[in-house]
Amino acid sequence: MLRICLVALSLAAAPLAAQTPEPRVPESQAEISLSFAPLVKEATPAVVNIYARRVVQSRSPFAGDPLFGNLFRDFGGRPRVQNSLGSGVILSEDGIVVSNYHVVGQATDIRVVLNNGAEYEASVLIGDEEADLAILKLEDAGEMPFLPLRDSDTVEVGELVLAIGNPFGVGQTVSSGIVSGLARSGTATGNARGYFIQTDAPINPGNSGGALIDVKGRLIGVNTSILTRSGGSNGIGFAIPSALVAQFVDQARAGNDDFERPWAGMTGQPVNADISESLGLGLPNGVLIADLHPQSPFAEAGLEVGDVVLDVDGQPVNTPPEMLFRMSVRGLGHVARIRYLHDGAPQEAKVEMIAAPETPPREAVTLDEDAVLPGLALARINPAVGAELNLPLPDDGVVVTDPGPYGTRIGLRPGDVLRAINGRAVEKTGDVGRLLKRAAPRVRIDALRGGGRVSLRFRT
Structure with a gap:
């Protein structure tokens, strides 16, 4: 009985401020396990819903028919309005937004809705179908809430993450999971090709363009697709790393209309066990150079057909899409440090990141x-x-x-x-x-x- 009384007295004596702590982002594993609510409250204002419309020309049912194609070439080819729904992430207080190209690409009307109900018109500054990324600018935007970018190269498998978006148009939704894989290439659906962060945080249609954030509320990736047989989430989702998003933002602010990638001027293939054994290498890794253009910056730096590229700027590359990703992150006008094998011996070279040359003239x-x-x-x-x-x-x-x-x-x-x-x-x-x-x-x-x-x- 005495023990109960002492506890009651202790509780009664506790100051009021200690009983109602101020909301804050969880900092320890113990705090995270209790609730994501403070983190969600801080991050969700920067994740937006995007409604896009575009006019498309419907295809004639006789198109391609050798008998009726010319006779009915104008039949059924009327324009129609196509609507798309997705998500986006505000990256700066002046209203720079990132989303997927398949959400806003070629749209004639883009409406961005914040989670507080505010609506803005937006225009595409730069977009790229292959990377499935687009950078938008909100019109007449004041000071916007935004998410800071984290270097995606620092992300590790097993980290806790949250996926925020607007799945199925039901409204802003948050799902949790972990980073379940890195360096995923060639696995995303649609036109996107490259390098992805894999997560088991549930991602569904409408999440495209939404945020994948870490436990400090920093953006590590833009959700782009899922691997599914039924159309629903099976726990394998892919996000475009923030390092590439940063390059898109830089080029958009520089005034580029199209995303410019460094040109490798080569064809390559992953080094599998058979290739590794035939070349007398150790573990199968790297990209084997199968062909080199005479104007390739890699040829200029001394690399040859048969060499194996191991890493770019200290980051390992095992497929051509990974290598292109690393070059794109490095950016045009910079120099990348390449580590490679020549006749089985390790070598290093500095390769200039250049645009594809217009030599000889294209004579269009x-x-x-x-x-x-x-x-x-x-x-x-x-x-x-x-x-x-x-x-x-x-x-x-x-x-x-x-x-x-x-x-x-x-x-x-x-x-x-x-x-x-x-x-x-x-x-x-x-x-x-x-x-x-x-x-x-x-x-x-x-x-x-x-x-x-x-x-x-x-x-x-």
């Missing part, structure tokens, strides 16, 4: 209305053109950049490398119009497409 040509294929746009292949159209090495010859309406009908596609017209070699962009007229009315175009050969025949 668009055929006029009097041509056999009016509107057909062509370019001489150089490193810049090859990078834009994702052409394999070696890159030479004449490539289709836009088939135009008539070229599309006969089956030409962007990226087709023209080799011959009715058996006559295509060497320059200026050759194409002349050779087409000489070949009419029965024309055969021989081209390379994705490494394979195609032959297109038509009558004028």
Whole structure:
């Protein structure tokens, strides 16, 4: 009885302030295990809902049909409005927002809604479909709440994380989990390719573009996709690392409309056990250089075909997407430190991060209305053109950049490398119009497409 009384007296004597502590971010593991509420309260104002609209041209049901395609080419091709829903993260107090490209890319109307109900119009400053990232600017924004970026290279497997977004449009939602994997490449769905942080924090449709934060409220990644068979979360989600987000913000503030990646000028492949054994290496790691362009900065730095790139700026690379990610994070105009193996011996080199050169000149040509294929746009292949159209090495010859309406009908596609017209070699962009007229009315175009050969025949 005495013990009970003493406890009661002790509680009664406790000061009022100690009974109602001020909310704060949890700092210890013990505090984190009690509640994420203070952290969520601090972070969620910077995570926004995004509503985007774009006008798309619906496809005719007869498109591509050899019999009815031309007869009904205008049937069903009416514009329609397509809506998308996703999330975004405010990164600065002046209203810079990051989201996914598949949420806001090519949108004509973007509306951003904060968790307090405030709405803003937004415009895309820079976007990239391959990285699936877009940087927006809120119009007439005052002082905005924002999340600080943490260097994603410091993230470790097993760290506690929160995913914040707007899944299924139900409203802002928070889910918790851990970082379950790093250096995940080639595993995300859609057009995104590269390097990802993997998490088991539940991510669902509508979470795209939302925040993946650590226990201090810092952004470590932008949620982009899930691995699923049913369409729901199975506990395997992917986030684009904050290091790449930082590069996008820097280029957007510099006034770039498109994201510029450093050009490697090489093709490579992961070193597996068989390759490692054949080269007399130890554990299978690194990227084997399979081909090098003469203008490649790696060739300029002394690397050769058969060398194995081990790391970029001290960060290991085991796949070509990881290597491209590391180069993109380093950024154009900088120098990366490369560690590699040459004849089995470790070497180091400094490689300049450059844009794909425009040498030789692209000599772009668009055929006029009097041509056999009016509107057909062509370019001489150089490193810049090859990078834009994702052409394999070696890159030479004449490539289709836009088939135009008539070229599309006969089956030409962007990226087709023209080799011959009715058996006559295509060497320059200026050759194409002349050779087409000489070949009419029965024309055969021989081209390379994705490494394979195609032959297109038509009558004028």
